[in-house]
Amino acid sequence: MQKTSTDLFAQAQQFIPGGVNSPVRAFRSVGLDPRYIDRARGSRLLDVDGREYIDFVCSWGALIAGHAHPQVVEAIKAAAERGTSFGACCELEVRMAEMLAGMVPGIEKVRMVSSGTEATMSAVRLARAYTSREKIIKFSGCYHGHADGFLSKAGSGAMTYGIPGTPGVTRAAAADTLVAAYNNPDDVRRLVSDNLDQVAAVIVEPVAGNMGVVLPAEDFLQGLRSLCDRHGIVLIFDEIITGFRLGPGGAQKRFGIMPDLTTLGKIIGGGLPAAAFGGKSDIMDMLAPVGPVYQAGTLSGNPLALSAGLATLELVREPGFYQRLDARADIFFKELLNIGKETGISAVLNSMASMGCLFFAPGPVCDYGTAVLADTARYAVYFKAMLDRGIYLAPSQFEAMFVSAVHSDEDLSKTLEAHREALRGLS
Numbered sequence: 001m002q003k004t005s006t007d008l009f010a011q012a013q014q015f016i017p018g019g020v021n022s023p024v025r026a027f028r029s030v031g032l033d034p035r036y037i038d039r040a041r042g043s044r045l046l047d048v049d050g051r052e053y054i055d056f057v058c059s060w061g062a063l064i065a066g067h068a069h070p071q072v073v074e075a076i077k078a079a080a081e082r083g084t085s086f087g088a089c090c091e092l093e094v095r096m097a098e099m100l101a102g103m104v105p106g107i108e109k110v111r112m113v114s115s116g117t118e119a120t121m122s123a124v125r126l127a128r129a130y131t132s133r134e135k136i137i138k139f140s141g142c143y144h145g146h147a148d149g150f151l152s153k154a155g156s157g158a159m160t161y162g163i164p165g166t167p168g169v170t171r172a173a174a175a176d177t178l179v180a181a182y183n184n185p186d187d188v189r190r191l192v193s194d195n196l197d198q199v200a201a202v203i204v205e206p207v208a209g210n211m212g213v214v215l216p217a218e219d220f221l222q223g224l225r226s227l228c229d230r231h232g233i234v235l236i237f238d239e240i241i242t243g244f245r246l247g248p249g250g251a252q253k254r255f256g257i258m259p260d261l262t263t264l265g266k267i268i269g270g271g272l273p274a275a276a277f278g279g280k281s282d283i284m285d286m287l288a289p290v291g292p293v294y295q296a297g298t299l300s301g302n303p304l305a306l307s308a309g310l311a312t313l314e315l316v317r318e319p320g321f322y323q324r325l326d327a328r329a330d331i332f333f334k335e336l337l338n339i340g341k342e343t344g345i346s347a348v349l350n351s352m353a354s355m356g357c358l359f360f361a362p363g364p365v366c367d368y369g370t371a372v373l374a375d376t377a378r379y380a381v382y383f384k385a386m387l388d389r390g391i392y393l394a395p396s397q398f399e400a401m402f403v404s405a406v407h408s409d410e411d412l413s414k415t416l417e418a419h420r421e422a423l424r425g426l427s
């Protein structure tokens, strides 16, 4: 007998803290238990209870070409046949590095790692070494993985569960992290002048995707660029979501603003564990073995992960890929908002390209402070109504919704219909 989601979750809780290997997978904030996924293909998830869902989590944005894309699966199979890990150099690493440097304007040299957390952690270490300074500035509601220094006012699961800082982080690590409000250049300027010649890096999600979706205000990113230039601060764009979501060169190409360092993840692994950090050669060449900054990984540049990533990047490089995806996503997001207006529910929709978020918020959402005004109890009811209608959204108000290239017109219209019914149920 196949175990049900209920059976599996009960068993999981005995052996795994909270039953989950990442808090964002728990359905606690929406008052439910998680569904256990058996298989996934294209735009669909199938759970062990035999239910099918149209998936808008897409492995938290990683699967821009959908689940189990035939070309990606083929690439992984072919790579597996040749050995799953060499612990030595291989050609795929060279191809990936060349591809990333060719597509992302701010990357001259790049190093592969296995998770986004490793990428941001390593980028900050490098920035500290490069500047011989210790402090960093991050923004409340931005998420940069779970390394100690990033867990002040972090987005994603930390925001969902109202964890502003976390035990286990030393006072020193917390003190070295200065937190500014997103879209607030004055806040950043104040922190920089209060900590003159002490700030190594400013790290930012150029479009925030971990407090729901929050767009950068006009001139916000350019302002950061100028401020960092003036004070010799390393500007890090965390493009782990936006990297190949907002176009082939990420937010930096879209907005024409060059960071000093860039972190990538999610899409570049094509659903396998791969991430990267890269930037200007003079900074990157401080890494061992050429420079003194140590950074390493047993599975970094793993051939399975790289083959999945490269196959995915080949797909997004096809002419018209982003034009088609973004145009369809745009219409879809507009419709979501229109239906909201028709039903008289007060909601705000923030979106760019194929990432978006519907906030049950009273007014515009432009930072952490305005995002947390959203009605999370209402989101929980909405989430359940959507789930019951076969639509799988993130189990939190403060996460993005991702449209992939394989969401069909039928998938999108079915989702809009479910959305209409779910909203009616709220009013």
Ligand SMILES: *Cc1c(COP(=O)(O)O)cnc(C)c1O
Pocket: 060, 114, 115, 116, 117, 118, 120, 143, 144, 145, 146, 205, 209, 210, 238, 239, 240, 241, 265, 266, 275
């Ligand atoms: C997902 C994410 C990370 C962390 O990546 P992991 O692979 O989960 O460690 C870091 N930054 C941003 C912007 C992300 O969305």
